[in-house]
Amino acid sequence: MKKLILTIAIFATLTIPALSQEKAFVPATFGDNWFIQLQGGVSYTISENYKDASFGDLVSPHAAISLGKYFSPKVGARLNVGGWESKNYYKIDNVDGTYKIRYIQTSVDGLLNLTNLFMPYKEDRGFNFIAFAGIGYAHGFKNKDRGISRTNTIVPRVGLQADFRLNDAMNFNIEVAGNLLADNFNGRQEGKKYDGMIDAMVGLSFNLGKSGFEMVDVVDPAEVDRLNSQLNNQRALLTNKDAEINRLKTELAKKPEPQIIVQETKEVKEETEVLMNAVVVFRIGSAKLEQNQDINIFNAARYLKDNPKVNVIVTGYADKSTGTAAVNQRLSEQRAQAVANVLITKYDIAASRITTKASGDKEQLFPTDQWNRVVVFTATTK
Numbered sequence: 088m089k090k091l092i093l094t095i096a097i098f099a100t101l102t103i104p105a106l107s108q109e110k111a112f113v114p115a116t117f118g119d120n121w122f123i124q125l126q127g128g129v130s131y132t133i134s135e136n137y138k139d140a141s142f143g144d145l146v147s148p149h150a151a152i153s154l155g156k157y158f159s160p161k162v163g164a165r166l167n168v169g170g171w172e173s174k175n176y177y178k179i180d181n182v183d184g185t186y187k188i189r190y191i192q193t194s195v196d197g198l199l200n201l202t203n204l205f206m207p208y209k210e211d212r213g214f215n216f217i218a219f220a221g222i223g224y225a226h227g228f229k230n231k232d233r234g235i236s237r238t239n240t241i242v243p244r245v246g247l248q249a250d251f252r253l254n255d256a257m258n259f260n261i262e263v264a265g266n267l268l269a270d271n272f273n274g275r276q277e278g279k280k281y282d283g284m285i286d287a288m289v290g291l292s293f294n295l296g297k298s299g300f301e302m303v304d305v306v307d308p309a310e311v312d313r314l315n316s317q318l319n320n321q322r323a324l325l326t327n328k329d330a331e332i333n334r335l336k337t338e339l340a341k342k343p344e345p346q347i348i349v350q351e352t353k354e355v356k357e358e359t360e361v362l363m364n365a366v367v368v369f370r371i372g373s374a375k376l377e378q379n380q381d382i383n384i385f386n387a388a389r390y391l392k393d394n395p396k397v398n399v400i401v402t403g404y405a406d407k408s409t410g411t412a413a414v415n416q417r418l419s420e421q422r423a424q425a426v427a428n429v430l431i432t433k434y435d436i437a438a439s440r441i442t443t444k445a446s447g448d449k450e451q452l453f454p455t456d457q458w459n460r461v462v463v464f465t466a467t468t469k
Contacts, residue, residue: 112159112208113301120298124153124165126262126290132173133283134273136183140176144185147172149286155198160208160300163198170225173284175273186233188273192266194223194244210299217248219264227272235274243267250292258292314371314457321457322379325368329382365390367426367462371409374421376429384426387464388434398440400465401427406456407448416447426462 130149137145148171155165170191177184196219202212223242229235246264253259268282365387367380376384391399403423405415423443430436451459 113303115158115300118296120157120163120300121295122155122157122258122292122298123295124151124155124167124260124290124292126151126153126169126260126288128262128286128288130171130173131285131287132175132273133285134175135275135277135279135282136176136178139178139183140185144176145174147174147187149288151286151288151290153196155196157198157200160203161200163200165196165198165219167194167196167221167223168192169194169286173227173273175275177275186230188227188230188235190225190227190272192223192225192242194221194242196221196244196246208300208302211252213252215250215252217250218246219248220245223266225266225268225272227274230274233274238269238272238274240269240272246286255298256294258294260290260292262286262288262290264288317457318368318370321455322368325366365464367422369422369460369462371457371460372418374418374425376425384429385434388430388436390466391430391436391440392434394466394468397466397468398442399430399436400442400444400467401430401462402444402446402465403462404446404450404452404459405448406459407451408456410448412447412449416445419447420445422460422462 127148127150129146131142132145132147149169150171151167151169153165153167155163157163168191171189173188173190174185175188177186199218200215201218202215221244223244225240225242227235227238227240229237244264244266246262248260248262250258250260264286266284266286268284270276270279270282272282365383367376367383369375370377387399391397401423403419403421403426405419405422407415409415410418420443423445427438427441427443430441431438448459452461452463453459
C-alpha cells in the first residue's frame with residue numbers, strides 16, 4: 088500500500104509541472120484531442136496460494152474500452168471500463184484447483200506522456216511512452232458453484248503504455264496495468280490485506296475530430312508590459328497632437344477669409360495629393376483595430392463625405408525592428424485592408440474611392456520604431 092501511495096504521489100508531482108510548462112502551446116478547445124481505445128488481452132491474478140499454481144493456471148481473458156482526452160501534449164485523462172474473468176487458485180486439505188470470478192471494473196486514469204515530458208513535442212512522432220495512474224471500482228459477480236457472493240471494491244491502479252502512431256486517425260498500443268484489490272474480492276480471506284491483478288493488453292486508439300496541438304512563440308510577460316507602456320506613451324503623444332491640430336483648426340476658422348482680386352484666371356487640371364489628418368495606430372505584431380482608434384477613421388470618413396470628388400489611398404506600414412520583411416509586408420497589407428473595410432462597411436464610403444497599399448518595413452515614416460505600426464490616409468483629387 089505504501090508503494091502504491093508513493094507511486095501516485097510521484098505521478099501527481101510530475102503532472103503539476105507538466106501543466107504549468109504548456110506555455111508554448113495553444114490551449115485545446117473542449118472538442119479537440121478526444122479518443123476511443125479498444126483493448127484486449129489477459130489478466131494474471133495474485134491471490135492466496137498463487138505461488139503454488141503454475142503461471143498458466145492463473146491467466147484469464149481481459150477486455151477494455153476507454154474514452155479519453157488530452158488536455159496538453161503531456162497530460163490527459165480517460166474513463167476505462169474493463170473486466171472479464173479472474174482465475175484464482177485454492178488448496179484445502181490436499182485438494183487444489185482453480186475457480187473463476189467474473190467481474191467488471193470502471194476506472195478513471197490520469198495520463199502522462201513521458202516522451203513529451205522529456206523531449207520536444209512533435210505532432211507526427213511515431214512512438215510515445217505513456218504512464219498512467221487512477222482509481223477504479225470493481226464489481227465481482229456471484230459464483231454459485233463455489234458459494235461466493237458478489238463483491239465490490241475500490242481499485243487503485245498504475246501502468247505503462249507504449250503507443251505507436253499508425254496514421255492521423257489511429258494508433259496501436261501495448262499496455263501493462265497493475266490493480267490492487269481487496270482481499271475478499273475472490274471470496275476468500277486468508278490473512279492477506281490485498282489481492283492483485285496484472286493486465287497485459289494490446290489495442291487500437293481512434294482519434295475523434297481534431298488531434299494535436301498548435302505551437303506558438305513564448306512571450307515574456309515583462310516584455311509585453313514594457314511594449315504596452317511604450318505604446319500607451321505613443322498614443323498619448325498622438326492624442327496631444329490631435330488636440331493641437333483641432334485647436335489650430337478652430338483658430339483658423341475664426342479668422343476672416345482674405346479678399347482676393349483675380350485679374351486673370353486659367354483652368355488647370357492636375358492631380359494633387361493631400362495627407363489627411365488621421366493616423367491609425369496598431370499594437371506590435373497585430374492588425375486588429377483598437378477601439379480608441381475609431382475617431383481617426385471617423386475623421387477620414389468625414390473628410391471623404393465632405394469632399395465627394397476626393398479619393399483616398401490607405402497605406403499600411405510596419406516597423407522593421409520586429410519581424411521579417413515578409414511578415415511585415417503581410418502585416419501592413421492586413422492593417423490597410425482592415426481600415427478600408429471599416430470605411431466601406433461602417434461609414435458607407437464607396438469601395439471604388441479607396442485604394443489600399445502596403446509598404447511593409449521598406450519605408451519608415453517616423454524616427455521612432457513604434458510610430459511606424461500605422462495606417463496613413465492620403466487623399467487624391469483629379
